[in-house]
Amino acid sequence: MAGLLQHSGIMMKLAALCFVTYLQVAQIAEARIRYHKWDVKYEFRSPDCYKKLVITINGMSPGPTILAQQGDTIIVEVTNSLITENLAIHWHGIRQKGTPWSDGTEAVTQCPLVPGDTFKYQFTVDRAGTYLYHGHYGMQRESGLYGSIRVSPPDGVSEPFAYDYDRSIILTDWYHKSTYEQAVELSSIPFVWVGEPQSLLIQGKGKFDCSSAPAPSGVCNASNPECSPYVLTVVPGKTYRLRVASLTALSALSFQVEGHNMTVVEADGHYVEPFVVNNLFIYSGETYSVLIKADQDPSRNYWMSTNVVSRKPETADGLAILNYYPNHPRRSPPTLPPAGPIWNNTAPRLAQSQAIKARQGFIHTPPPTSDRVIVFLNTQNTINGYVRWSVNNVSFSLPSTPYLVALRQNLHRVFNQNPPPEGYDFANYEIYTKPNNTNGTSSNAIYRLQFNTTVDIILQNANTMIENNSETHPWHLHGHDFWVLGYGKGKFDIHNDTKKYNLVNPIMKNTVPLHPYGWTALRFRADNPGAWLFHCHVEAHFYMGMGVVFAEGIEKVGKLPSAIMGCGETKGFDKP
Amino acid sequence: MAGLLQHSGIMMKLAALCFVTYLQVAQIAEARIRYHKWDVKYEFRSPDCYKKLVITINGMSPGPTILAQQGDTIIVEVTNSLITENLAIHWHGIRQKGTPWSDGTEAVTQCPLVPGDTFKYQFTVDRAGTYLYHGHYGMQRESGLYGSIRVSPPDGVSEPFAYDYDRSIILTDWYHKSTYEQAVELSSIPFVWVGEPQSLLIQGKGKFDCSSAPAPSGVCNASNPECSPYVLTVVPGKTYRLRVASLTALSALSFQVEGHNMTVVEADGHYVEPFVVNNLFIYSGETYSVLIKADQDPSRNYWMSTNVVSRKPETADGLAILNYYPNHPRRSPPTLPPAGPIWNNTAPRLAQSQAIKARQGFIHTPPPTSDRVIVFLNTQNTINGYVRWSVNNVSFSLPSTPYLVALRQNLHRVFNQNPPPEGYDFANYEIYTKPNNTNGTSSNAIYRLQFNTTVDIILQNANTMIENNSETHPWHLHGHDFWVLGYGKGKFDIHNDTKKYNLVNPIMKNTVPLHPYGWTALRFRADNPGAWLFHCHVEAHFYMGMGVVFAEGIEKVGKLPSAIMGCGETKGFDKP
Missing domain, CATH: 2.60.40.420 (Cupredoxins -  blue copper proteins)
Structure with a gap:
């Protein structure tokens, strides 16, 4: 009986070993490493017949297309050959599960890459589809620093x-x-x-x-x-x-x-x-x-x-x-x-x-309810005479030390520790008239989300500082896809509009428009440890403060690579 | 007897205390701290009626004049408000005795200051006279980032x-x-x-x-x-x-x-x-x-x-x-x-x-002989099809980690450890004809000088890659003044020209012209622990590689401030 049990134990171990070996072989066969080496620099180009400086990758703008298969690991070794200007590259639509330091969001997930330095972005593409990459420092994206990522389904899976x-x-x-x-x-x-x-x-x-x-x-x-x-x-x-x-x-x-x-x-x-x-x-x-x-x-x-x-x-x-x-x-x-x-x-x-x-x-059914609802009123404000874009009358500014490092290392001085507003004066703020928004403030405070909770975001549009004008804002969330629960006109009604949410077959996206004078309702799971930007994708609007940062599960973030440091509080030696 | 000795000892201690107190009071009275807070940014200006982006300091270009008295300590807290571009400011003519990390030479004495960061330059002005400050990163100096430093003699000393x-x-x-x-x-x-x-x-x-x-x-x-x-x-x-x-x-x-x-x-x-x-x-x-x-x-x-x-x-x-x-x-x-x-x-x-x-x-008599003579042939070269400026056919390139940090921390991988050439092919190189300099190399190797030795530098001009053309190169030495021993025409003759050196009343300078087809002979004491750039002050020439670095007494350099780090090998945490 004992011998039989022992024998059975050995057989199980052998079977387990075989299975592990099979998995490893399968992994080797399926999940490839896609290695790219990029040199980023300024060159004169005439994309519309007018010669100006363009940021190129290996001489190209748009840059090279990244082709991969679901499950592959992408490695891009980027060398900054801009002369006096820093660099960060964002992998737009890639959720960076387990690699929040590779999101390429300057001041959020990394220090910018200084000229002469090389940074290795490494991440897994875990879902087939169409994605992008682009500069995410200053307004470099619009200097031509962008390209396509195309991920095909795994072998044996067809579209x-x-x-x-x-x-x-x-x-x-x-x-x-x-x-x-x-x-x-x-x-x-x-x-x-x-x-x-x-x-x-x-x-x-x-x-x-x-x-x-x-x-x-x-x-x-x-x-x-x-x-x-x-x-x-x-x-x-x-x-x-x-x-x-x-x-x-x-x-x-x-x-x-x-x-x-x-x-x-x-x-x-x-x-x-x-x-x-x-x-x-x-x-x-x-x-x-x-x-x-x-x-x-x-x-x-x-x-x-x-x-x-x-x-x-x-x-x-x-x-x-x-x-x-x-x-x-x-x-x-x-x-x-x-x-x-x-x-x-x-x-x-x-x-x-x-x-x-x-x-x-292919429907991912959303959670039927959310744990938290945050409303983001999109407004223009003036702050000390400067024109800014804001959410809830707070215009976003970036800290000198990236949030991911500050949060992981408990560097509290680095950014405003007070929570930013969860909404605006719903009763009294008039979205159809030109506001007197001269009372805005600027802040680098962030939204801390409980890990694995469900969060609803209501984007609420309004009139700009110009009469009879409301703009379209495409909002992009890093590190997540969200369910698009609904769109509507006018001021969002928390009692009635929520009843019209599509909880049956909402599309998941990472970027969604907020239409003039309208609202857009989103839901996502705060299930990706890291610090993640959510911002208007209009380059000038984000530059003028139209964004927020969410942080979740920071204690689950692995050891940060020293390569993302070098700015703010993170200068020195990290090595033994 | 013992009592008398004891009494005498007490009196001596009292006298010593009084003297120290006197010195401290005198120091407080004489050596002031001159504190400046600068915000550096791009602004549109029309200095010659043509509107373009200019780098300003507190809204000004030229920047504010620094006024000080010999012995004062200057503190300049610089905030980089350029948007995506780094920064370093050099204090031209200030020798930075004991503060080699404040020389402001990007890639030599510090990492560049990234946007949003503040760096505190602190140094003593130990000699009355007329000095300058200016950007020392990329070609920022010529964007308007410069100003004057005027140091007056100590109280009671007249010009x-x-x-x-x-x-x-x-x-x-x-x-x-x-x-x-x-x-x-x-x-x-x-x-x-x-x-x-x-x-x-x-x-x-x-x-x-x-x-x-x-x-x-x-x-x-x-x-x-x-x-x-x-x-x-x-x-x-x-x-x-x-x-x-x-x-x-x-x-x-x-x-x-x-x-x-x-x-x-x-x-x-x-x-x-x-x-x-x-x-x-x-x-x-x-x-x-x-x-x-x-x-x-x-x-x-x-x-x-x-x-x-x-x-x-x-x-x-x-x-x-x-x-x-x-x-x-x-x-x-x-x-x-x-x-x-x-x-x-x-x-x-x-x-x-x-x-x-x-x-x-006011003559500082130079040492009568030198311990080492280095000859720098000034040439244009092509390297892989690129046009470069060189000394001794080696075009200078900057490392990703500043020399001062690399040397002090023994980071040998950071730059080429082989010594660069001490001269050129004196016998055969023809300085009056257009050379076939397509065989140049680029290197970040440096000249290591024995501490407290005397070094002679012979700057030798030559024909450029254009027929019948030799240019004027103003050479500037950081961290030192040198004696100007002589100028001459044609190829320097080590046997005869040295006899014509002015060893009686040579002027000391930090910048000296090398005239077309001529030579200029300098002598200096390698007595300032640190890493020091010596380069042609023509912005484009230095950008194209016309410079060298001297290092001396590195073991005497104090603890490096972590603020100079953040690039290359120096990202992370230095703090307890």
Whole structure:
């Protein structure tokens, strides 16, 4: 009996050993390491025919596309070859489970990378989908420091839709002033707004009208091949998965392909219950996959275009060419580019937002209730004469020592330890009129969340400091996806609007628009140990203070790499 | 007997106590702390009527003048409010005895100060004289980050010359491109040279001809009061000590005051045996005091002017007004500004260099011999297709971890541990012809000097990579003054030229020109524990590798402040 038990024990151990070995082999076979070595520097480029300094990665802007498979580990060794300027790169949509120090959020998860230094970003991509990376220091993103991340499903798992080819494009807007000049103007008294962009780029290519503004000799050259339009070549009859992302500095966009419908199938890494659109509204920080069938007259090319919505456009539409093979890729379509939707009609934008639901079979059901509700009133304020953006009349400022380090090492002096406001004066604040918001404050206080609790965020829009004006704010959450429970108009009603929440098949996203004079309701689980930024993805708005930080489960964060230190309170030697 | 001895002992102790107390009181009375708090940021300014981003200190460029008395301690708390760009400020001419970490030399004595951080520079000014401060990171100096330091003699000590008033001006040249744009062009293939400056400034004011180049609307405004000329108001009959310094990015200058001679009395903090000049040649990094007597027709104003020498000028002369009180300070002189000397005659420049001797009664006699002679051949080289400046065909590059920290903490991986060359191929290298210098190397190796030894440096000029061209290089030594033993033409002859050394009354300086096709011989004592840069003060030349580092007495350097760390190998926690 004893011998039998012993024998049985040995057999179980052998079986366990075999299983572990199998797992290890499987892991080796499936989870690869995707290693990249990047050199980041300034170079002169003419993406819209106008020559200016652009931040390139290995000579490219947009940077190289990162291709990976679910479960892979991505390692990107970044060398800062900017000359006097620091650097941080954010992996937008990647939740950084277990690697909160790799989120690339300067002052939140790391000190910036000084010139000459190399930093190793290392993280796992744990879900198939369409993601992005971009600079997250100052306003470097809009200097051209961005690119695509495309994660495919694991072997043997197929997408729930069919296509023949997979393509990625990123839409941006483009300014001719340097980010320094813009930042100085935004921080000046009197305030100088960045204004509308000079051009719209599709996958890094646009066209500025050189005759429209004086420029020093040689700066604007309409025949520069760098600003020939982006060309997407298609084979007639084939279906294309087009991954469309926006990393505009400012602009809300509509994207359309002349003569072709688009079927929306993915948003921010989650499958969407398919729906068909003529034009896709897209906000900075969002990614979508749309299916396009090359089923039109194959004897010609077609326009793809982007145009500004939500702000009165002063920028020419961005144009690219859908090239039906074997037509010449540079052959202009015989028609005028499609006119996008009018800029100031919010209804179709709200309708598209509301149309996005999780795909049947891929629904992550949200928790039915939340543990905490935080309301974020989006306002402009003046503080000591400076114009700022705020939530709940508090404009966000960044500390000298990153939150992640300060929290993990209990450096309490580093930031304001008082909790910031959970809401605003719901009863009396009037969202439809120009407020007298001269009483704002600036703070680096943060929201501490109980680990593994469920948090609801209500984004509440309002009138800006300009009469009859409310703007679109795309809010992006780091370290998490959230459920999008609902959108509405006017002031959020905690008693009635919550009843209309979609708790059945809400889409999960990481970026969501807040429409003019509207509200957007989100829910997420505070289940990712770290410090995470939640902010308006409009570059100038975040620069002007439109963001907050959530911290959760800090005690579960592993040993911080010394490479994220070097600023504020973290100078010295950490090594034995 | 024992009682008497004991009594005597007590008396001695009392006497000693009194003496110490006296010393302390005297020290309190004499050696003050001069505290400054600076905020450094970018602002739009129009120093020559053309609006561009300028680095200001507390809103000013040039920054505030530091006034102190010999023996004082200067504390400058600098906050970096540049947005994404680091910072370091060098105290030019201050030897930093005992405070080598306050020299402000990025990558040599400290990590750069990241945005949001505050750094406390603290040092003693141990000798009366005229000094400077300026940015020492990237090419920030030429963005307007500079100012004057004026140190007066101790109480009861008078200067060996008489004057009624004391004034300081700094001469600069000014570019309209940002330092980023310049740096990217300098680091490009094909190489793009920064070219001649757009204007010359006197104490931060110049005049660009707005009609000479197209600019976007509102950028160039000839009637902007910011670019009204600098005015030096004088009372007829009075004598002015004018402290003239140059911090040009590139240009060697001549400075002249219409109708007035100048008596040179001080150079780089050392008294000069007085001599009279019509025009003062001055090189970037040099300071001079000249005496000017307001003894001309008092019914009018006079021009002060600077013009480019040593390079073919393409820049209008810089103009300021010597205003005889009570004439209106803006009244233009009735005459044409004085034409400076012609640009390409080296002889008077060499003659002025040779005329500068230590003043009788203030001679520091140099050691009669040296322990080591290092020859620095100044050349251009190409390295992997990039154009670089070099000494002995080695182009200098900066490490990620500052030398001072690496040396003090024995971080050997941080820089190349092999000694760089002590000379060049004296016999075969032809200094008068265009060389085939495509075989250069780049290195961050340094010269280690035995503590308290005497070192001779021979700067040897040569032809650049352009036919029949040799440039003027002003070399600046950190942490020391050197004796200027001699200047000569052609290739230095170790056997004969050394015999002509001035060992009797050589001036001590910290910056000295190397004239075209000439040599300059220096001697200094390696008596200041630390790591010290020695480099061409032309901003673009140093950026392109024209410098070396000396290290001495590192074991005598005190505990390094953690505030200088944060880059390279020095990230983490140094604190208990």
